[in-house]
Amino acid sequence: MAKKLDLSVKVGALELKNPLIAASGTFGYGSEFADFVDPASYGAIAVKGLSLNPKEGNPMPRIVETPAGMLNAIGLENVGLKRFIEEKMEYLRTLDTKVIANFFGNTVDDYALMASRLSEVDGVHALEMNISCPNVKAGGIAFGTDPKLAREVVLAARKETGLPLIVKLSPNVTDIKVLARAVEEAGADAISLINTLTGMAVNLDRRAPALANVTGGLSGPAIKPVALRMTWEALSAVKIPVIGLGGIVTGADALEFLCLGASAVQVGTANFIKPLSVLDILSEIEHYLTAKGIGSVTDFIGTFRIP
C-alpha cells in the first residue's frame, strides 16, 4: 500500500494538520457549522474578528450577491473579547484543530491590548490582525493602506504577544509589496491575503445603494485572479510565510495558491455556499497530489515556475 499522503504544513511555528484554514468571518466561532460538518476538518479556524467591546455592526441590508461573488458590509459585528472567552472558547478548545484569534481595533492601543489579552487565552494558537477591513469607517482602513501606520500597529501588537502573529493585508492598495515588507519589518510572523476588495452594487429599482453601508467587501470566485496576483507579489517581497486566500472554492483553487508558494490557504465564502467545502477541497487536493505522485503538500508548495 502506498505511503499515506502527508497533508500537514507549517506556517512558521504554527503547525497545521492540513493547509486549509477557515477564513475569519465565514465560519463564525466554529459551532455554527457543527451540525453540517466537523469544524475540526480544517487545519485551523480563524474565528470571527474580535474587538475589545462587542460591536453591533452595520444596518441592513448587509449582503448582496454579485456575479460569481458577494459584497458584504457586516460592519464587523462580534461578541467582543469577554464573551468570546467566556462563551466561545470552551467549544473551540474541544476541537482537534488550531484556533486563530482574528482581531481588530480602532487605535494602536486597541490592537496592543487585544494582542496581549488574546495571548493569555487558553486554546488560542495564533493571532491574526485584521488591519484591512474596508467596512469600518474609522480606524481599520487607515492602518492597512498606509505602510507607516501598518508598521506602527504591528510593532505595537508584536511587543504584546509571543504567539505566531499573522497580519491580514488589505488588497485595496496600489502596491501590496510595500505593505507586505512594512509588516514583515515590524515583526509579523506571517501574512495572510487578500481581505475583501472594496466594491459597490446599485439597486436600480430604487436608484440607491444595494448595501446600507453603500460600499462593501467583495469576496468569492470573482476575486481569485486578483488574490493570486497579490499572493505572488507578496511572496516575491517577503521571507515570512504567506497564507493565500480569495475566492477558493475548489481543490484546484487551493492548489493554485499553494503552488505559488503560499504556506497555507484560507477558505471563506465557500463555507456559505457549501458547508462541506472543506472536505471536498481536501479530497480534491489528495486526488491531485496522488495523481502527480507527490507525497506531501510541503513538497508541492512553491513548485510554480515561469517558463
Add this chain to the structure above:
Amino acid sequence: MCSLPDERAGRETAATITLSQPLGGGYHRLRFAPDTPARTVPGQFVMVRVRDGVAPLLRRPFSIHMVERGEVELLYREVGEGTAIMTGLKVGDIIDVLQPLGRGFGEGGEVPLLVGGGIGVAPLLYLAHSYLAAGKAPKLLLGGRTERDILCHDQFSCLAIPTKYATEDGSLGDTGLVTALLEDEFKAAEKLGALSVHACGPVPMLAAVARLAEGAGVACEVSLEAHMACGLGACLGCVVKARDGGYVRVCADGPVFDSKEILWP
C-alpha cells in the same frame, strides 16, 4: 426535535424533484425527496443550491411548506434569477439542499390563529397539520392583494379548519387587510388565553399583527424572511433589530421569533 441516528442534526443532501407545479401569478410548488431525510418542525427552512457553479453563487432560503412521506414541499414566488432557475427544474432533476435550518414554531395555544399574508402562507400548511395532530383547533386567516394571492385553497380545505379571507380589492372574503380578521377573532374570543398567533407575511403586516396581539395579551410568533448567505448563523447577513438592543439572526435565532423579540419598524 427528535435526534437523528448520528450526532449531526442537519444535513447537506442531494434531493430529487418529485413535483414542479406552477400556480399562476408567479407562484410555484416544488417538492423534492432528499437522499438523506431530516427531521423537521414547522417553521424551519431549507437552503437550496439551485445549480452547481458560481451563478448564482449563494443558496436560496425557503420555508418548509409541507413534509409528507419524507418528501419536502416548497411554495414560493418567482422573484429573481434563483427562483427562475428553480421553476425551470423538472421532475427527476437533482438539487443540493441544506436542511433543516433555524428555529420553528412553538407549541401554540388551544386555538392557534394562523395568519398569512400572500406568500407568507408557505409555512402555515405544515403548521396547521402539526397543530391538528396535536389535538388543537387551529384557525386560518389569509390575506392578499387579490384572490390570486390567496394560495393553497385545496391543501387547506381538505383539513377542514375554519378559514377566513381578506383581500385588498375584495375579490375574495372581506375587503381589507388580514389584520382586521385578527381583530375580529380577538373580539369574538370567549377566552383570549386560549389563543395564540402564528404569522408570516410582509413586515408591515407582521408589525401590525404583533401590535394587535400584544395589545390583546395574546402570545404571538412571527416567521421572518431575509436574504441570506450561509443560513447557519455565521455570516450575520440576515439580521433584524432586536427589541432589547443589537440584532438577532433570522437564520439561526429565527426565522420564527416571539413578536416581542423584534424591534418593529
